[in-house]
Amino acid sequence: MQYQGDYAEDATVYIMFNTFTSNDPSASSTITDFINTDVHIHKDDGLTQRNNAAGITVSVDFDGITGSHMIKIDTSNDTVGGFWVTGSDYFVRIEGGTVDGATGGINAVVGHFSIENRYNAIVDYDPPTKAEMDTGFAAVPTVTEIQAEMEENGASILDSIRDLLPGSTMAAATDIPAMVGTNNAALASVVGALTDGAADGDPTTAETLMQYIKQLINIMVGTAGVVAFPVEAAPGNGVSLAEVIRAIHADVTGLNGSAMIGTNSAALATVCTEARLVQLAEANLPTDIAAIPTVMVGTNNAATETKQDIMDTNIDQIETAVITNAAGTDIAADIIALKAVADAIQAITDALPNSGALTIDSVAFDAAMTQILSYVSGKIVKTSDAYEYKKRDNTTKAFTNTAAAAQRTRS
Structure with missing residues (x-):
C-alpha cells in the first residue's frame, strides 16, 4: 500500500494495484469476481466503512495488462452523506474476488489518501484582478506628487530622517553624531579638498589625504615628479625605494657607451x-x-x-x-775519471809560480794527458819486469812502467 497524496475537496482519486499467483516464483495473475461493491473505504481510524458502489469504478486488467487493476473514486459523490470531508485520511481496502483459484476471496488494503489534511492554504489564494490592482495603484502618488509633497512638507520629512539616524532623541541637525556622512568638518579636514597642493617628502600630521594622493600621482606619472630625490643607498631596512633606484642609476650609468666600464x-x-x-x-x-x-x-x-x-x-x-750507472763502463764512469784528472791538473797548476809566462808544448801536453788517462783509466797488463798501460780502448799500449810495485799507484 502506498500514500496517494493529499487531495482537494471533491477531487477524483485514482489507485492502482497488482495481483499475483501463489507460485514460487510468482507471476502476474488476473482477479475474477471483482466489482465496485468489493471496495471498502475506512475514514481515519473509524470502524464504519463506506461500502457503496456510488462514485466507485473498478477496471480489472487495466489497459489489457494482466494483473494490473485500477480503482477510481469520485469524492464529490455524497451518496453516503458526511463521509467525504476535509481534514481526514481514507484507507481503501478490497474484499472478495478470486486470484489464482484461491477460495474465500481476498482481503487487502491497496491505497491511502487524504482530503485537505496536509493542505497548503496558498492553493486557495485568490489573486486580485487587474481592475482591483488598477484601483489600488491609483492611490499610489506619482513622482511629481512625491516631489511636491517633499517641497511642501520638507520639515516633516527631515523629522522622519532624524528618527532613522543613530540616537532617536535628536532635536536638530547639530545633534547628529560626529563623522556621520561626508559633509562634516572633521572628515573634511582629513580628506582635504581638490585644491590642496601635493605633499612633499616624509608624511606629517599636517597634510590631507588628497595631498598624499597627489604626491603619489606626481611620483608615478606627474610632471612635478619627485621634488627632492634622495641620495643613493643600498637596499636594507629603513631605506626607501627612491634611494635604491638612485643607487641602480649610478651603477648602470654609461653602460650603453663606447668606453669599457669595469x-x-x-x-x-x-x-x-x-x-x-x-x-x-x-x-x-x-x-x-x-x-x-x-x-x-x-x-x-x-x-x-x-x-x-x-x-x-x-x-x-x-x-x-x-x-x-756509476760502474765505470759508461759515460758516468768517464765523467768521474775526467773529474779526477781535472783535479790533478788543478793541483799541478796551483803549484806553478805566479810570475812569468807559462809556455806549454801542446804535443808533449797531449802525450802526457794520454799517459795520465791510461794510467788512471786504461787496462794494465803485467809483463815479466814491467806493466803495460793500455789506452782507453784497452788494446793499444800507451806506455810501459818499469817502476817497482811499491812505486806504482795502481796494482
Missing part, C-alpha cells in the same frame, strides 16, 4: 684591439678552420706514437748511462 684596463685594451677583432670576424673564421691539420698531431696518431716510443727508449738509455 674592464677598462691597459692590459685588456692591448689585447682586445681592432686588429684582434678583425681576426675573430666571421669572414676570417673559415680560413682559420681550414688551416687546422686534418691528420691528428699528438699522441693519438700512429706515426706520432711510434716516434714517441723511440724517444722514450733513448731517454731511458741516456738516463741509465748518465745518471744511474
Whole structure:
C-alpha cells in the first residue's frame, strides 16, 4: 500500500494495484469476481466503512495488462452523506474476488489518501484582478506628487530622517553624531579638498589625504615628479625605494657607451684591439678552420706514437748511462775519471809560480794527458819486469812502467 497524496475537496482519486499467483516464483495473475461493491473505504481510524458502489469504478486488467487493476473514486459523490470531508485520511481496502483459484476471496488494503489534511492554504489564494490592482495603484502618488509633497512638507520629512539616524532623541541637525556622512568638518579636514597642493617628502600630521594622493600621482606619472630625490643607498631596512633606484642609476650609468666600464684596463685594451677583432670576424673564421691539420698531431696518431716510443727508449738509455750507472763502463764512469784528472791538473797548476809566462808544448801536453788517462783509466797488463798501460780502448799500449810495485799507484 502506498500514500496517494493529499487531495482537494471533491477531487477524483485514482489507485492502482497488482495481483499475483501463489507460485514460487510468482507471476502476474488476473482477479475474477471483482466489482465496485468489493471496495471498502475506512475514514481515519473509524470502524464504519463506506461500502457503496456510488462514485466507485473498478477496471480489472487495466489497459489489457494482466494483473494490473485500477480503482477510481469520485469524492464529490455524497451518496453516503458526511463521509467525504476535509481534514481526514481514507484507507481503501478490497474484499472478495478470486486470484489464482484461491477460495474465500481476498482481503487487502491497496491505497491511502487524504482530503485537505496536509493542505497548503496558498492553493486557495485568490489573486486580485487587474481592475482591483488598477484601483489600488491609483492611490499610489506619482513622482511629481512625491516631489511636491517633499517641497511642501520638507520639515516633516527631515523629522522622519532624524528618527532613522543613530540616537532617536535628536532635536536638530547639530545633534547628529560626529563623522556621520561626508559633509562634516572633521572628515573634511582629513580628506582635504581638490585644491590642496601635493605633499612633499616624509608624511606629517599636517597634510590631507588628497595631498598624499597627489604626491603619489606626481611620483608615478606627474610632471612635478619627485621634488627632492634622495641620495643613493643600498637596499636594507629603513631605506626607501627612491634611494635604491638612485643607487641602480649610478651603477648602470654609461653602460650603453663606447668606453669599457669595469674592464677598462691597459692590459685588456692591448689585447682586445681592432686588429684582434678583425681576426675573430666571421669572414676570417673559415680560413682559420681550414688551416687546422686534418691528420691528428699528438699522441693519438700512429706515426706520432711510434716516434714517441723511440724517444722514450733513448731517454731511458741516456738516463741509465748518465745518471744511474756509476760502474765505470759508461759515460758516468768517464765523467768521474775526467773529474779526477781535472783535479790533478788543478793541483799541478796551483803549484806553478805566479810570475812569468807559462809556455806549454801542446804535443808533449797531449802525450802526457794520454799517459795520465791510461794510467788512471786504461787496462794494465803485467809483463815479466814491467806493466803495460793500455789506452782507453784497452788494446793499444800507451806506455810501459818499469817502476817497482811499491812505486806504482795502481796494482
